[in-house]
Amino acid sequence: xxxxxxxxxxxxxxxxxxxxxxxxxxxxxxxxxxxxxxxxxxxxxxxxxxxxxxxxxxxxxxxxxxxxxxxxxxxxxxxxxxxxxxxxxxxxxxxxxxxxxxxxxxxxxxxxxxxxxxxxxxxxxxxxxxxxxxxxxxx
Amino acid sequence: xxxxxxxxxxxxxxxxxxxxxxxxxxxxxxxxxxxxxxxxxxxxxxxxxxxxxxxxxxxxxxxxxxxxxxxxxxxxxxxxxxxxxxxxxxxxxxxxxxxxxxxxxxxxxxxxxxxxxxxxxxxxxxxxxxxxxxxxxxxxxxxxxxxxxxxxxxxxxxxxxxxxxxxxxxxxxxxxxxxxxxxxxxxxxxxxxxxxxxxxxxxxxxxxxxxxxxxxxxxxxxxxxxxxxxxxxxxxxxxxxxxxxxxxxxxxxxxxxxxxxxxxxxxxxxxxxxxxxxxxxxxxxx
Numbered sequence: 001x002x003x004x005x006x007x008x009x010x011x012x013x014x015x016x017x018x019x020x021x022x023x024x025x026x027x028x029x030x031x032x033x034x035x036x037x038x039x040x041x042x043x044x045x046x047x048x049x050x051x052x053x054x055x056x057x058x059x060x061x062x063x064x065x066x067x068x069x070x071x072x073x074x075x076x077x078x079x080x081x082x083x084x085x086x087x088x089x090x091x092x093x094x095x096x097x098x099x100x101x102x103x104x105x106x107x108x109x110x111x112x113x114x115x116x117x118x119x120x121x122x123x124x125x126x127x128x129x130x131x132x133x134x135x136x137x138x139x
Numbered sequence: 140x141x142x143x144x145x146x147x148x149x150x151x152x153x154x155x156x157x158x159x160x161x162x163x164x165x166x167x168x169x170x171x172x173x174x175x176x177x178x179x180x181x182x183x184x185x186x187x188x189x190x191x192x193x194x195x196x197x198x199x200x201x202x203x204x205x206x207x208x209x210x211x212x213x214x215x216x217x218x219x220x221x222x223x224x225x226x227x228x229x230x231x232x233x234x235x236x237x238x239x240x241x242x243x244x245x246x247x248x249x250x251x252x253x254x255x256x257x258x259x260x261x262x263x264x265x266x267x268x269x270x271x272x273x274x275x276x277x278x279x280x281x282x283x284x285x286x287x288x289x290x291x292x293x294x295x296x297x298x299x300x301x302x303x304x305x306x307x308x309x310x311x312x313x314x315x316x317x318x319x320x321x322x323x324x325x326x327x328x329x330x331x332x333x334x335x336x337x338x339x340x341x342x343x344x345x346x347x348x349x350x351x352x353x354x355x356x357x358x359x360x361x362x363x364x365x366x367x368x369x370x371x372x373x374x375x376x377x378x379x380x381x382x383x384x385x386x387x388x389x390x391x392x393x394x395x396x397x398x399x400x401x402x403x404x405x406x407x408x409x410x411x412x413x414x415x416x417x418x419x420x421x422x423x424x425x
Contacts, residue, residue, distance in 0.1 A: 009188055011283040011366050013181040028346045042192060043346035044355050067356060069192050069343075076188055080283065080359070 004036040006052065008061055008077045015082040016061060022053040023075050025068055034070055041070040047122045049130055050077065060085065062130035064123050081123075085134035088127045097124035144409065147402040151395055158391035164226065165384035171279050172315060172377035178280060179312065179370045186363045193328075193360055195343065196353055204350070206297070206357045207328050215250045216271075216302035217241060218293055218365060220309035220372040221259030223275055227376055228383035230310060230318065231258040237320035238308040242268075251302060253293055255286075255369065271296070279373065286369050290362040297326045298358070305361075307368045310375035316382050318375035325364045328357060 006023055008016035023034040027043040045068050050061045066079030100121035104114070197207065219238045221231045238259075242250055247269050254260035254273040263270050274289045297305050305326035310318040345352050 007184070007188075009185045011182055011185045011363055012178070014184055028351075040343040041346065042196070042343045042352050044352060067189075067192065067352070067359075069188075076192075078185060078188055078192075078359075 002036040004034070004038075005074045006077070007075070008050070008063075008079065008082050010079050010082050015079075015084065016052075018054060020052050020054045020075075021056075024051040024053075025063075025077070027068060032068070034075055037072050038070050038075075040072070041068070043068050045077065045079070047119070047126050049126065049133065060130055060134055062088065062127050064126070083127065083130070085130045088131050090128065090131055093124045093127040093131075096120060097128065100124060144402060144405045147398055147405060151398045151402065154391050154394050154398065158388055158395070161384045161387040161391060165381055165388060168377045168381035168384060172374060172381055174280060175370065175374040175377050176312075179367070179374050182367050182370050186360070186367050189356065189360045189363055193353070193356055196345075196349055196356075204353050204357055206326060206361070209327050209329060210303050212303045213249070214302040215245070216253065216293065216296060216305040217250060218253045218255065218289075218305065218307045218309075218368075219259045219263070220307070220369055221254070221256035221262075222376045223257040223277065225258065226383065227380040228386075230376055230379035230383075231256075231262075233318075233320040234308055234310055235259060235262050237322055241306060241308060241322045253289060255289065255372075271301075277369075277373075279377070281366075281369055281373065283366055286366050287362070290365040291358070293365065294326070294358045294361045297361075307365065309368050309372040310379070312371045312374040312378065315378040318379055323368070325361055328361065 003019035003021055004023070006016060006018060006020045007014060021035075023032075025032050025034070025045060026048045027045060029043070032041075032043070045063055045066045047065050048063060050063055052059050052061065062083050062085070063077065063079045064081040066077060066082075069076045069078070100117045103117035104121065217238055219234060221234050225231065235258075238252070247267075251269045251271040252263050254263055254270050255275075255277070257275040260270065260273045260275060272289055272292055274286070277285055293305060296302060304324065307321075307323045307325055309321060309323075311321040313319055343349075
């Protein structure tokens with residue numbers, strides 16, 4: 001089966017760099033399924049999960065927002081943060097979620113705090129979802 | 140140098156203690172340097188990849204984003220990256236000097252400083268320079284989220300036209316014993332991707348549109364540049380500290396050597412005196 005090179009790069013490190021069969025990600029205008037030979041594309045990625053098919057098996061990576069660049073032979077995801085489910089600290093994500101929810105519950109503060117809390121909540125939920133889904137896939 | 144032997148011994152002991160500390164610091168810095176270098180290495184693909192994408196967008200269409208266009212300069216921003224601690228030779232002094240040179244003769248309302256690191260902040264604060272923002276207490280291995288706040292603040296101030304250009308002042312890492320204070324312009328991003336002309340130009344499809352992709356890509360790119368400069372500066376800091384502490388240990392060794400020599404002289408002089416006293420006493424008894 002033909003493959004396409006996938007790199008997931010964050011400012012701190014390269015999280016993932018392997019040949020894969022298919023990548024599914026949620027782009028700015030809906031889900032994208034990328035197979036080898038896809039046309040060149042650049043899109044923004046919201047906070048979400050990226051599903052990867054490698055040697056017939058699916059795995060996923062949690063992305064905290066970024067960009068996706070596609071070339072016929074290569075997919076690059078530039079993300080501010082990205083984690084494999086095994087790397088996610090569940091209790092930390094849980095704490096982050098609770099903290100963000102608490103902040104959102106407190107009304108009447110500077111609105112910039114709101115946006116940040118909302119993003120933090122999204123990131124935390126995304127991480128928790130990644131862990132849950134990967135557990136489900138293994139069963 | 141006609142000290143008595145006990146004083147010299149005491150000094151040798153004290154120098155030895157200091158030497159132990161400087162040696163330990165040297166080794167710690169060497170270990171940290173290795174990790175810091177690794178991180179510089181790991182961080183490289185991100186900025187490089189971003190530059191590639193931005194370059195291809197810029198080349199493909201005549202898209203002009205405000206962050207890529209030069210505008211008349213009324214005010215300049217400087218991000219000055221220093222260490223939190225001293226004992227790193229001329230590391231901090233070099234950066235501060237480079238920053239002051241860059242500022243030159245500008246009056247205080249023509250520039251503003253964003254200080255990263257306690258040493259730089261203290262310097263500029265104490266002397267009444269305009270410090271708009273600061274961040275201190277960064278770990279030795281800073282993460283992207285540590286620097287995120289000041290990086291996005293720096294980019295935002297540019298977007299809001301608080302200043303019209305932004306420079307980074309930091310020590311660029313050349314090798315473990317050499318760091319060069321560098322002043323680097325990061326905004327506006329005038330010649331991004333002007334370099335590496337690729338053989339085959341790809342026509343990308345953009346979602347939602349080239350402008351919008353660029354809109355969110357450029358600030359992130361500027362932030363990534365600040366982050367990679369910070370990693371570079373950290374590697375330089377450990378390198379500078381390692382060198383400084385290595386020199387200090389060598390100096391201590393030299394000092395111990397000369398003190399030991401003086402100690403032996405003093406001891407011999409004392410013995411010689413005692414012998415001559417005994418001989419003199421015996422002579423007098425005859």
